[in-house]
Amino acid sequence: MIGTRTRTHQRERLAVGWLLAGLLLAACRSAADADRAAPRDPELAARGTIEVTARLVEIPEGAIFQRDLYNYATILKYEVVTVHRGELPGSTLYVAHYNPWLPRAAAADARVEGIGGNLRAFETGQVHRLALDAPLEDHFMGGVVNKYFGQDTGTLYWAVWTNLAEP
Amino acid sequence: MRTRKYQLALSLAFVSMLVGPGIIQFGLDRAAGRKSPLLDVMSGWPNAERLRRFEQRVTEDNWVVRRTRPWMQTAQWLLLRDLGENVVVGCDRWLFYRPSFDYVTRQADDRVPDAASAILDFRDQLATRGIALVVVPVPNKESVYPDQLTARAAAGSLCQSASTADLLRRLQDAGLDVVDLFALYARARREALPAAAPTLYLRQDSHWSPTGMRLAAEAVAERLLARGEVGAATTSYTTRRVTTLRPGDLVEMLRVEVIARQIGPEQVECEQVVERDDGAPYTDDPQAPVLVLGDSFLRIYQLDEPGGAGFVAHLALALQQPVMSLVNDGGASTLVRQELHRRPALLANKRVVVWEFAERDVRFGTEGWQSVPLPPQEGTADD
Numbered sequence: 001m002i003g004t005r006t007r008t009h010q011r012e013r014l015a016v017g018w019l020l021a022g023l024l025l026a027a028c029r030s031a032a033d034a035d036r037a038a039p040r041d042p043e044l045a046a047r048g049t050i051e052v053t054a055r056l057v058e059i060p061e062g063a064i065f066q067r068d069l070y071n072y073a074t075i076l077k078y079e080v081v082t083v084h085r086g087e088l089p090g091s092t093l094y095v096a097h098y099n100p101w102l103p104r105a106a107a108a109d110a111r112v113e114g115i116g117g118n119l120r121a122f123e124t125g126q127v128h129r130l131a132l133d134a135p136l137e138d139h140f141m142g143g144v145v146n147k148y149f150g151q152d153t154g155t156l157y158w159a160v161w162t163n164l165a166e167p
Numbered sequence: 168m169r170t171r172k173y174q175l176a177l178s179l180a181f182v183s184m185l186v187g188p189g190i191i192q193f194g195l196d197r198a199a200g201r202k203s204p205l206l207d208v209m210s211g212w213p214n215a216e217r218l219r220r221f222e223q224r225v226t227e228d229n230w231v232v233r234r235t236r237p238w239m240q241t242a243q244w245l246l247l248r249d250l251g252e253n254v255v256v257g258c259d260r261w262l263f264y265r266p267s268f269d270y271v272t273r274q275a276d277d278r279v280p281d282a283a284s285a286i287l288d289f290r291d292q293l294a295t296r297g298i299a300l301v302v303v304p305v306p307n308k309e310s311v312y313p314d315q316l317t318a319r320a321a322a323g324s325l326c327q328s329a330s331t332a333d334l335l336r337r338l339q340d341a342g343l344d345v346v347d348l349f350a351l352y353a354r355a356r357r358e359a360l361p362a363a364a365p366t367l368y369l370r371q372d373s374h375w376s377p378t379g380m381r382l383a384a385e386a387v388a389e390r391l392l393a394r395g396e397v398g399a400a401t402t403s404y405t406t407r408r409v410t411t412l413r414p415g416d417l418v419e420m421l422r423v424e425v426i427a428r429q430i431g432p433e434q435v436e437c438e439q440v441v442e443r444d445d446g447a448p449y450t451d452d453p454q455a456p457v458l459v460l461g462d463s464f465l466r467i468y469q470l471d472e473p474g475g476a477g478f479v480a481h482l483a484l485a486l487q488q489p490v491m492s493l494v495n496d497g498g499a500s501t502l503v504r505q506e507l508h509r510r511p512a513l514l515a516n517k518r519v520v521v522w523e524f525a526e527r528d529v530r531f532g533t534e535g536w537q538s539v540p541l542p543p544q545e546g547t548a549d550d
Contacts, residue, residue, distance in 0.1 A: 061215060064219075065219070066223070066227065067497075068253050068420050069253075069264060069373065069416060069417075069420050069497065070463065070496045070497030070498075070533075071496065071497075072496075072497065072498070072502075072533065101223065101227070103228070120201075120228065121220065121223065121224065121228065123220065136509075137506075137509055137510060141494070141495075141506075142494075142495060142496050142498075143495050143496050143497050143498035143502045143533060144498075144502060144505070144506065145502070145533065145534060146505060149505050149508075149537075149539075156509075
């Protein structure tokens with residue numbers, strides 16, 4: 001009787017182990033398929049008037065958090081690494097990202113269409129390849145959370161497409 | 168033997184619920200070459216940014232959570248008539264926004280931003296340019312319809328928070344012109360009772376109905392005409408009736424399509440403002456003497472469907488002349504004045520600014536109530 005129960009328990013544990021391993025494998029394969037490195041994104045060249053690679057310098061306290069009823073853009077500060085298209089007056093950029101708590105691929109909505117990118121979450125120090133428009137006022141009318149208000153930010157840019165820069 | 172199987176299955180289900188989403192996400196992150204949020208948060212001192220990012224990724228960016236949450240929310244709504252932490256379900260399926268509900272029902276703590284100082288500072292800055300200020304706090308839906316939340320409130324009674332009462336008293340004591348929509352709406356409800364009059368707010372939305380909006384626009388127009396800053400009519404407007412279907416913002420906020428379909432949109436009868444001569448839809452005039460600043464209460468029916476039927480158009484209708492507007496969703500406390508700072512041309516030729524803000528913003532306004540300088544005057548040396 002005891003031997004039968006032990007064997008039953010062994011079989012149960014084995015089945016559970018296989019089940020978990022199978023789930024993990026399926027999840028990994030699904031993610032790998034979805035996130036397989038894509039060729040250079042043509043959206044970057046097709047959108048906005050400026051294309052730039054820039055490093056995200058900081059995310060000010062309280063600048064990015066989940067909104068519920070309303071949608072805002074948030075100004076983030078960048079240091080320019082390379083300008084690919086268009087002209088910039090300096091090496092520091094202040095860029096408005098719409099609903100930055102969302103992955104870029106999910107940020108567009110009925111009011112703000114045509115934005116996107118492959119960036120999933122903003123992190124200080126990341127290098128982004130951005131397609132931009134300027135000035136912000138001509139491209140977005142709505143709430144802008146600007147922790148740099150009152151500082152000499154110059155022109156504010158509107159992020160149309162935001163990709164994590166390829167190494 | 169059977170009991171033990173049940174115990175084992177139950178324990179396994181429980182443990183899977185606890186650790187399963189984490190394990191799966193760990194596998195997904197590894198497969199995609201991303202750093203796991205757990206490893207990320209442990210890779211250095213747990214500062215605010217790192218912890219915030221960890222929390223966001225665990226709660227919002229988790230594959231399992233994202234796929235199961237809509238179904239859980241749907242079940243919660245269908246079985247328990249509960250729409251989650253940000254929506255309060257009142258009587259007759261009236262929906263209320265939780266922060267507004269909290270604003271009215273909870274005592275303010277000491278961290279209430281000083282709205283009065285920011286408003287009076289704005290008034291004083293405008294006065295140096297010869298521009299008057301009229302403020303229009305829009306009552307929370309909960310303040311006007313407490314009877315849809317509790318049987319203890321009489322129909323037509325008003326529930327005003329101490330923070331609002333204090334703000335209105337301070338503004339009036341300082342001689343600021345405030346259009347009191349609280350008294351207006353309470354009177355409108357009392358006079359309409361017990362007849363089934365149109366409601367002043369939408370059922371599934373945090374905003375006013377066309378009736379509530381029109382009452383407000385007429386009251387503001389009356390005040391502006393009485394003040395004398397607005398001249399005689401320059402345009403002849405009329406209205407045409409339009410019916411639109413509006414999915415409530417409180418339902419859309421949930422981002423669950425099944426619930427949105429189940430509740431369905433609300434049918435709204437609007438009056439679109441058009442020019443009497445040619446039927447052209449109302450448009451703002453940048454040279455108008457009136458500038459209206461505000462939040463989504465200005466957007467609804469005006470920029471949203473059906474268009475040209477919101478507060479701004481109805482203010483123009485009541486004045487029989489166009490006005491200019493600056494709409495900043497959820498940003499009437501500070502963001503709209505920062506936007507005005509970036510758009511100096513909006514103040515050209517202005518004689519009066521009408522500043523609309525939602526009552527709940529007194530305590531919860533995005534970015535608080537900062538003192539914001541006016542934009543440099545166009546044509547001056549500091550341009």
